[in-house]
Amino acid sequence: MATISMKEKEIKNFIRRTIIESIQDILTDTDYGMKLRKSIVQRLEKYSKRTPKKITSLDDIKKRYA
Numbered sequence: 001m002a003t004i005s006m007k008e009k010e011i012k013n014f015i016r017r018t019i020i021e022s023i024q025d026i027l028t029d030t031d032y033g034m035k036l037r038k039s040i041v042q043r044l045e046k047y048s049k050r051t052p053k054k055i056t057s058l059d060d061i062k063k064r065y066a
Contacts, residue, residue: 007066 026032036044 005066008062011061011065
């Protein structure tokens with residue numbers, strides 16, 4: 001197996017920390033599981049249709065930060 005460069009280790013550690021923080025945020029969110037009002041759901045749906053979805057691949061992230 002090829003050695004992992006320092007940048008790759010930093011990226012992996014950053015991703016790992018981000019995932020852990022996200023899970024902790026969900027588990028400690030006092031509003032988790034609460035139902036949204038219908039008007040709020042409609043506003044969110046309207047916004048999500050207006051905003052283009054952008055997903056960045058891991059390869060693109062590596063290219064950008066390598």
